[in-house]
Amino acid sequence: MSPRAAGAPSRSSVWHCRGSRLLYSTKTRDWDNRIYAGVDRSTIMMVEGLEPEAVDPSELAVWLTCDDAMVTRKVDALRAQVSQVEPFVQAIGEDAFTELAREEFYREPRAGDEEMMRRFSAP
Numbered sequence: 001m002s003p004r005a006a007g008a009p010s011r012s013s014v015w016h017c018r019g020s021r022l023l024y025s026t027k028t029r030d031w032d033n034r035i036y037a038g039v040d041r042s043t044i045m046m047v048e049g050l051e052p053e054a055v056d057p058s059e060l061a062v063w064l065t066c067d068d069a070m071v072t073r074k075v076d077a078l079r080a081q082v083s084q085v086e087p088f089v090q091a092i093g094e095d096a097f098t099e100l101a102r103e104e105f106y107r108e109p110r111a112g113d114e115e116m117m118r119r120f121s122a123p
Contacts, residue, residue, distance in 0.1 A: 023061050023106035024113060029054040035100045039092055055107060062106040071102045 027035075032054040057063070066074060075098050078085050089097045 022109055024109060026053050026055050026060070026105050026107045028057050028060070028105055030057075031103060031105070035092070035096065055105075059107050060105055061108050062104070064104040066102050066104075071098055074101050 032052065078101060079089065092100070
């Protein structure tokens with residue numbers, strides 16, 4: 001079984017490996033406040049009415065912080081998606097974008113996740 005080619009895979013369609021688990025990408029409130037300070041979110045959100053989740057660090061299953069070399073590679077890869085990424089880089093600036101890309105946060109699944117995914121992935 002393989003993930004869908006387009007859109008977020010549903011929990012039932014994700015390839016499961018022994019010892020693996022599904023985690024959801026999220027952000028901490030502190031990260032959210034730092035990155036979006038002074039930015040009008042309505043100019044960057046692609047789904048009207050979507051308010052990105054922000055959680056307490058105690059709710060995280062994984063918190064990854066990239067070193068300088070890794071974040072440089074990550075930013076280069078992200079910026080290769082010019083039409084999706086470059087307007088946002090211009091809105092917040094290169095330094096802020098690099099700091100945005102430096103950290104990744106993931107949480108365990110919880111009740112309501114599948115419904116939320118259906119709501120925002122419907123045609």
